[in-house]
Amino acid sequence: MTFPPLREELRGLEPYGAPQLDVPVQLNVNENPYPPSDAVVADVATAVAEATRTLNRYPDREFVELRTALAGYLGHGVTPEQVWAANGSNEVMLQLLQAFGGPGRSALSFAPTYSMYPEYARDSNTAWVQGKREDDFGLDLDRARAVVLEQRPSVVLLPSPNNPTGTALPPEAVTVLCEAVGDEGIVVVDEAYGEFRREGTPSALELLPRHRNLVVSRTMSKAFALAGARLGYLAADPAICDAIRVVRLPYHLSAVTQAVALAALRHAPELLGRVDQLRQERDLTVSWLREQGLQVADSDANFCLFGTYPDRHAVWRGLLDRGVLIREVGPDGWLRVSIGTAPEMAAFKQALAETMAATR
Numbered sequence: 001m002t003f004p005p006l007r008e009e010l011r012g013l014e015p016y017g018a019p020q021l022d023v024p025v026q027l028n029v030n031e032n033p034y035p036p037s038d039a040v041v042a043d044v045a046t047a048v049a050e051a052t053r054t055l056n057r058y059p060d061r062e063f064v065e066l067r068t069a070l071a072g073y074l075g076h077g078v079t080p081e082q083v084w085a086a087n088g089s090n091e092v093m094l095q096l097l098q099a100f101g102g103p104g105r106s107a108l109s110f111a112p113t114y115s116m117y118p119e120y121a122r123d124s125n126t127a128w129v130q131g132k133r134e135d136d137f138g139l140d141l142d143r144a145r146a147v148v149l150e151q152r153p154s155v156v157l158l159p160s161p162n163n164p165t166g167t168a169l170p171p172e173a174v175t176v177l178c179e180a181v182g183d184e185g186i187v188v189v190d191e192a193y194g195e196f197r198r199e200g201t202p203s204a205l206e207l208l209p210r211h212r213n214l215v216v217s218r219t220m221s222k223a224f225a226l227a228g229a230r231l232g233y234l235a236a237d238p239a240i241c242d243a244i245r246v247v248r249l250p251y252h253l254s255a256v257t258q259a260v261a262l263a264a265l266r267h268a269p270e271l272l273g274r275v276d277q278l279r280q281e282r283d284l285t286v287s288w289l290r291e292q293g294l295q296v297a298d299s300d301a302n303f304c305l306f307g308t309y310p311d312r313h314a315v316w317r318g319l320l321d322r323g324v325l326i327r328e329v330g331p332d333g334w335l336r337v338s339i340g341t342a343p344e345m346a347a348f349k350q351a352l353a354e355t356m357a358a359t360r
């Protein structure tokens, strides 16, 4: 027996995570580049100070005030009983797998997709099944439906917009898959990047009244510019939220987290105020990359996937040597860049042009 006596299937595995390197231009984990304003800092600090006075007690286990505020933010008639939250949407989705996956059950997504999904499956002893996206990274609905009917997954994970490709799904895709799955499973539309969608692609929130097996997952980490606070949430049928309560750890959302999220929600318009700017910067980045003769996936997110390079690592390294950190992720030959401020994107473009000239 080797030490430590780790579960067999975990031996030798690396923990998930992009390199956290201290470089001037960090465009690798799809963060919002704009830090909170002084007004937000002051309000959050006051809220945390108040919460601190109660830290001898456990927090509200049902986080009712926060659920109410999140329901208000989501609109679409979503009620507090339809909201659940945890420490980042990663935790929300792990809880979904703990409640709805498990031995003898499977979770399905369509590659290329978010690389944490198979980890939720592994950690909850759920079988992992992977279908495929088409060449344009969209879904062929007949093929996707056939995979569901064959595999009968308990959980379908559908990021929209997808990471790392940026592809948003049309509402028909959600409807087809919710109907194919039926009451045997749940369909999780992961809208971590939902606020960055281009005009014309609605949120799956609109479909909640039609499908009781639909879960829409969101996060405050991206558009809301609050990645450091760790707050993810979902909207779903109240019975689904209730079921998650069985697997959540008691008091999983600290009083400090709840206070920070509530204060941030009071400043929602301001925190979301840069979304339009980031969308514009994204569209400019896509056009610029295409002008360089590169392939770029259409993006509805705050990042874009571009390529292809015979040696993507050399390009990634060339950018890093010039102080710009992006991500080596997605299918072979592709790279992903998060959308930063205009000066950050100018630095990225210059570094990429230099690197491509040097590696040509």
Ligand code: PMP
Binding pocket: 029, 030, 087, 088, 089, 090, 091, 114, 159, 162, 163, 190, 192, 218, 219, 220, 221, 227, 231, 232
């Ligand atoms: N879903 C997708 C598609 C993501 O890309 C990410 C973060 N990279 C998450 C969920 C999780 O984000 P968080 O835990 O910060 O909410």
